Amino acid sequence: MSGRKAQAARNDELILRAARAVFTADPGAPIAAVAERAGVGISALYRRYPSKEALLQKLCGDGLKLYIEITERALADDGDPWEAFAGYLRGIVDGDTSSLTIKLAGTFTPTEELGRDSARASELATEVHHRAVAAGVLRPDVTPADIALLFEQLASIKLGGEERTSELRHRYLALAMDALRVPPGHRELPSHPPTDEDLSARWRPAS
Amino acid sequence: MSGRKAQAARNDELILRAARAVFTADPGAPIAAVAERAGVGISALYRRYPSKEALLQKLCGDGLKLYIEITERALADDGDPWEAFAGYLRGIVDGDTSSLTIKLAGTFTPTEELGRDSARASELATEVHHRAVAAGVLRPDVTPADIALLFEQLASIKLGGEERTSELRHRYLALAMDALRVPPGHRELPSHPPTDEDLSARWRPAS
DNA sequence: GTATAGGGGAACGTACGATTCCGTTCTACG
DNA sequence: CGTAGAACGGAATCGTACGTTCCCCTATAC
Numbered sequence: 001m002s003g004r005k006a007q008a009a010r011n012d013e014l015i016l017r018a019a020r021a022v023f024t025a026d027p028g029a030p031i032a033a034v035a036e037r038a039g040v041g042i043s044a045l046y047r048r049y050p051s052k053e054a055l056l057q058k059l060c061g062d063g064l065k066l067y068i069e070i071t072e073r074a075l076a077d078d079g080d081p082w083e084a085f086a087g088y089l090r091g092i093v094d095g096d097t098s099s100l101t102i103k104l105a106g107t108f109t110p111t112e113e114l115g116r117d118s119a120r121a122s123e124l125a126t127e128v129h130h131r132a133v134a135a136g137v138l139r140p141d142v143t144p145a146d147i148a149l150l151f152e153q154l155a156s157i158k159l160g161g162e163e164r165t166s167e168l169r170h171r172y173l174a175l176a177m178d179a180l181r182v183p184p185g186h187r188e189l190p191s192h193p194p195t196d197e198d199l200s201a202r203w204r205p206a207s
Numbered sequence: 208m209s210g211r212k213a214q215a216a217r218n219d220e221l222i223l224r225a226a227r228a229v230f231t232a233d234p235g236a237p238i239a240a241v242a243e244r245a246g247v248g249i250s251a252l253y254r255r256y257p258s259k260e261a262l263l264q265k266l267c268g269d270g271l272k273l274y275i276e277i278t279e280r281a282l283a284d285d286g287d288p289w290e291a292f293a294g295y296l297r298g299i300v301d302g303d304t305s306s307l308t309i310k311l312a313g314t315f316t317p318t319e320e321l322g323r324d325s326a327r328a329s330e331l332a333t334e335v336h337h338r339a340v341a342a343g344v345l346r347p348d349v350t351p352a353d354i355a356l357l358f359e360q361l362a363s364i365k366l367g368g369e370e371r372t373s374e375l376r377h378r379y380l381a382l383a384m385d386a387l388r389v390p391p392g393h394r395e396l397p398s399h400p401p402t403d404e405d406l407s408a409r410w411r412p413a414s
Numbered sequence: 415g416t417a418t419a420g421g422g423g424a425a426c427g428t429a430c431g432a433t434t435c436c437g438t439t440c441t442a443c444g
Numbered sequence: 445c446g447t448a449g450a451a452c453g454g455a456a457t458c459g460t461a462c463g464t465t466c467c468c469c470t471a472t473a474c
Contacts (some may be wrong), residue, residue: 035453043435110410110411114410115410154360175383175387178391179382179383184385185391186391188348193350212419218420218421248420249465251420253465
């Protein structure tokens with residue numbers, strides 16, 4: 001089952017994957033970078049999306065849908081309340097949805113559907129939050145908005161490769177969770193801290 | 208005591224202040240934005256700095272010196288060990304030195320002096336860190352590099368005006384401190400969480 | 415009154431990047 | 445086989461944004 005149709009279908013996925021990777025790494029990246037990363041030409045992109053803005057809207061929408069999906073899954077979790085909440089936090093961090101939504105918003109004019117999904121996502125997140133507070137596992141003086149900003153802070157971490165970045169985000173998520181959880185206490189932090197090499201690399205030009 | 212000399216001296220300060228404000232808000236800002244913010248013409252800038260890069264190096268160097276100064280002050284603090292460490296953290300966040308150093312590095316080729324100051328800053332920070340650990344007030348499984356990344360996460364917060372941004376950074380610093388401090392425990396968070404308006408404003412274009 | 419430092423801001427030159435366009439390849443099908 | 449056309453690759457085009465330079469004006473200093 002090969003042929004141009006199959007190739008095209010494969011490119012659909014290839015392009016979206018590349019776009020996600022490129023724009024989460026750098027929201028201002030040129031569209032040519034996406035094409036290169038996907039291993040296709042520019043026209044393969046423009047055949048699918050009429051403009052860069054359209055592509056960004058698609059990515060942002062997908063990110064929002066992923067966010068909603070993860071949140072709904074957390075709401076369906078009937079196990080230990082803290083574990084449900086913690087799993088939710090880890091899921092959002094893994095999905096890198098903050099990079100796909102906030103970071104891309106503002107770089108284009110939002111559609112009406114985006115607004116609706118965003119509102120829905122916000123509702124669901126609030127529900128998850130309140131459950132955790134009601135169960136007495138989440139400190140009550142933080143709000144869902146606080147958690148949203150926490151996600152953004154974690155998304156701002158970019159160090160080394162994709163793998164290492166993910167490790168570090170989880171490390172600082174774990175640290176934050178120590179401050180979030182009731183009763184207070186320190187749990188072991190995952191992964192290992194940044195090395196001097198990690199940090200000093202950023203002083204060198206041409207990243 | 209007026210005259211062109213005085214005007215020039217005033218402009219020196221005006222320009223540096225404007226540059227700091229503009230580039231911490233947006234490291235990629237055009238140089239014209241600095242001139243506009245300072246209320247001077249472009250040539251007033253170029254009379255003082257031969258290029259944009261030179262200006263950025265100056266800002267970065269100043270940021271590093273500020274960092275060093277704050278850290279040395281913390282080392283001189285002989286009071287309660289936790290309060291000394293906490294004051295240090297708050298000082299760095301207030302100085303916004305992360306924005307002045309890391310965020311600007313990489314946008315220009317670093318000088319040799321910058322490298323030296325950076326190394327010195329790192330040493331001092333490590334000393335502050337170890338003191339806090341030795342005093343038993345800072346959890347021992349976090350490293351100075353962890354703290355550096357924590358500063359960067361806080362610096363990534365930008366919401367509302369300068370004032371509000373500072374409040375929020377301190378709010379999340381306080382949260383992080385709850386996870387950092389030995390013995391574990393929750394302290395009251397400063398300021399108030401982001402409002403819906405705060406968050407939704409970012410979905411609107413033209414920030 | 416004149417030389418000159420200090421400045422304002424338009425003009426220049428360049429690089430970058432979204433979009434368009436043209437020629438090519440591979441299928442499907444007569 | 446021969447040809448129409450979808451799907452591409454990638455060079456050419458067209459703006460625009462921004463660093464830097466230049467020209468001319470103003471207000472001191474002497």
